[in-house]
Amino acid sequence: xxxxxxxxxxxxxxxxxxxxxxxxxxxxxxxxxxxxDYKLHLFDDxxxxxxxxxxxxxxxxxxxxxxxxxxxxxxxxxMYKEKLIRGFCHLYNGQEAICVGMYGAMRPNLxxxxxxxxxxxxxxxxxxxxxxxxxxxxxxxxxxxxxxxxSMHIYVPHFYGGNGIVGAQVPLGAGMAFAHKYRGTNGxxxxxxxDGASNQGQIFEAFxxxxxxxxxxxxxxxxxxxxxxxxxxRSTANTGYYTxxxxxxxxxxxxxxxxxxxxxxxxxxxxxxxGKGPVVMELATYRFVGHSMTDPGLYRTRDEVQEMRQKxxxxxxxKEKIIESELASEEEIKKLEADVKKEVEDGVKKAKGDxxxxxxxxTWDIYAQDxxxxxxxxxxxxxxxxHKRVAHPQNL
Numbered sequence: 001x002x003x004x005x006x007x008x009x010x011x012x013x014x015x016x017x018x019x020x021x022x023x024x025x026x027x028x029x030x031x032x033x034x035x036x037d038y039k040l041h042l043f044d045d046x047x048x049x050x051x052x053x054x055x056x057x058x059x060x061x062x063x064x065x066x067x068x069x070x071x072x073x074x075x076x077x078x079m080y081k082e083k084l085i086r087g088f089c090h091l092y093n094g095q096e097a098i099c100v101g102m103y104g105a106m107r108p109n110l111x112x113x114x115x116x117x118x119x120x121x122x123x124x125x126x127x128x129x130x131x132x133x134x135x136x137x138x139x140x141x142x143x144x145x146x147x148x149x150x151s152m153h154i155y156v157p158h159f160y161g162g163n164g165i166v167g168a169q170v171p172l173g174a175g176m177a178f179a180h181k182y183r184g185t186n187g188x189x190x191x192x193x194x195d196g197a198s199n200q201g202q203i204f205e206a207f208x209x210x211x212x213x214x215x216x217x218x219x220x221x222x223x224x225x226x227x228x229x230x231x232x233x234r235s236t237a238n239t240g241y242y243t244x245x246x247x248x249x250x251x252x253x254x255x256x257x258x259x260x261x262x263x264x265x266x267x268x269x270x271x272x273x274x275g276k277g278p279v280v281m282e283l284a285t286y287r288f289v290g291h292s293m294t295d296p297g298l299y300r301t302r303d304e305v306q307e308m309r310q311k312x313x314x315x316x317x318x319k320e321k322i323i324e325s326e327l328a329s330e331e332e333i334k335k336l337e338a339d340v341k342k343e344v345e346d347g348v349k350k351a352k353g354d355x356x357x358x359x360x361x362x363t364w365d366i367y368a369q370d371x372x373x374x375x376x377x378x379x380x381x382x383x384x385x386x387h388k389r390v391a392h393p394q395n396l
Contacts, residue, residue, distance in 0.1 A: 030055045031325035035260035039252035041243045041280075043271075047251065048263040056327045062104060062258050063322060064336055066096040066315045069121040071344040072130050073289075076120070076137055080293045084352065085137045088164070089151045092121040094288035097314035098222060099125050101261025102190065105269060110185065112160060112176045114169045115192040117152040118222075119162030122192075127156040131347035138351045147357045148365070167193055167200030170219065174206040177217035177278070188216040188272045196227020198241055207245050207278070214277035218268045219245065221280070222255065224287045229299040242282035249276075255283030256314045286312060 030053055038047045054062075073091040080089050092099070099121040106113070115122050120133055128144050136143025137151050144154050152164040160176065163169035173191025180187040193203065198221055210217045221241040225232055232239050242250030249271065253264035261283060268279040286308050290297045297305075322328050363376045363385050375384035 026326075027056055027328060028326045031059075031321075031327055033259060033321060033325070035257055035263065036254045038260075038264060039240075039242065041240075041245075041250035042247065043249050043251065048260075048267040052259045052263050054259055054327075058104065059318075059322050059327045060332075060336065062100050063315070063318055063333070064340060065100045065125055066258065066318065067337060068130060068340050068343065069096045069099070069124055070315055071340055072124070072134060072347060073120060075344055075348050076134065077289070077293065079134075079138065079348070079351070085151065086139075087150055088117065089137065089293045090116075090118040090291065091289045091293075092118055092287075094308070094313070095222060095224060095255070095285045096121055097258040097261055097318070098192075098220075098255050098283050098285060101258040102220070102265045104258070104262040105265035106190075107187070107269070109158065110187040111190065111269065112158050112173075112180075112187065113190040113192070114160040114173045114176065115162055116166075116169060116194060116197065117162045117164050118194075119152065119154055123154040123156060123159060123161075126159040128154060128159075129347075130343050131350045134347045134351040139356055140351055140353065141355050141357055142350065146361065148361070167197040167203055169193065170197075170200070170203045171206045173219075174210050174215065174217055177210065177215040177272075178213065181213070181215050186216075186273055188218060188269055190218045190220060192220040192222055194227060195221060195223040195225070195232045195236065195239075195241060196230070198244065199236060207248055207280070210278040211245070211248050214275065216272040216275075217278040218265075218272055219248075219278065219280045221282045222285055223282055224285045226287070226291070226299070228291045229295070231299075240282075242280055245278070245280035248278050248280050250280040250282065252282045252284065255285035256312050256317075258314060258318055288313075 032051055032053045035050045035052055037050060040047045070093060073093050076085060076089060077091055079085050095118075103122075103125040113122060113126065123133055123144065124130065131142065132144040133154060136145055136147060136149060136154055139147035139150070141147055143149070144156065149155070152162045155161040160172065163172070170191045170193055173189050177189035180189060197203070207219070223232065223241055227235055238244055242252045244250075251264055251268065254260045264281060268281055271279050288305060288309055319333060323330055323333065366376060375386060378385050
């Protein structure tokens with residue numbers, strides 16, 4: 001497994017080819033880098049460009065987003081061990097380039113996205129604050145859903161959250177894409193799932209309907225090599241996940257390179273939004289942590305994980321790109337890192353406050369209309385709950 005993952009690596013992937021524009025204040029305004037080759041299925045053209053240009057502003061934004069996600073996921077892991085976070089908690093450490101790169105290609109206020117229970121990173125890039133996410137994880141009323149959703153149910157505009165049922169978000173995403181086509185919005189929908197979920201029957205059913213109707217849909221398999229504790233080779237006969245849409249075009253991309261992910265996503269969005277129908281993407285990545293917080297990780301060695309951290313970490317290698325291409329100085333990067341550290345520390349401090357959800361809110365958010373006042377069925381017969389809502393909690 002490790003040899004196969006490491007075979008993705010190109011020795012020149014992290015080297016800047018050249019600075020492509022003038023230098024301002026001793027910094028390059030943009031730079032060009034080489035990505036790995038993409039693998040294509042049923043596409044007639046050459047695919048996305050492998051020479052990718054990024055501006056200084058975008059590079060710093062991408063780095064900050066990835067670093068922020070890494071830091072608050074690490075903080076969430078610590079809070080889980082302190083028993084401040086209950087239930088399930090699935091962290092995104094190692095896969096940050098996917099959510100940051102994909103959002104870098106999405107069109108604001110137009111394209112929609114839904115993902116699995118490993119959802120904190122996507123929630124952040126699509127609008128949820130660090131404190132809002134951390135508060136949500138611990139049941140704090142200042143969480144994105146006032147602490148009522150928890151780790152697997154975080155929502156912001158155009159982000160339809162994580163989904164606790166394996167693979168169930170995929171047909172939901174197809175429905176979102178159908179809505180875009182029905183309404184003529186020119187938007188696309190994106191649904192992400194892991195390699196472990198890829199054999200779910202509902203995914204292939206969604207593939208079939210999507211192609212029949214040519215809806216603007218992008219299916220994304222985050223292939224991190226392991227479905228819980230089972231390697232992809234042991235669970236899947238065809239591990240070329242980007243080809244598994246049958247007659248749906250597919251593309252393979254290095255999911256550890258934020259710029260490669262951005263370009264592949266742009267390519268897929270252009271295809272789907274032009275009326276040509278769905279696309280299947282496979283993003284080759286690796287998670288540095290267990291499947292969930294209770295995963296002992298006995299199915300892979302510490303040496304394997306350590307080697308991947310050293311050779312394939314999307315954050316440290318993108319930092320090297322930024323500095324080597326003179327998009328920013330080491331001092332500026334250190335200042336950015338200090339700001340991220342403080343933001344996460346402040347979020348943790350707020351989440352550890354004692355503002356839990358009031359019991360009166362149990363009946364809120366059951367009915368869409370605020371004035372729909374009825375008794376709510378309780379767990380005990382003939383002992384209904386009163387619907388006490390007087391205003392939406394966000395307006396309180």
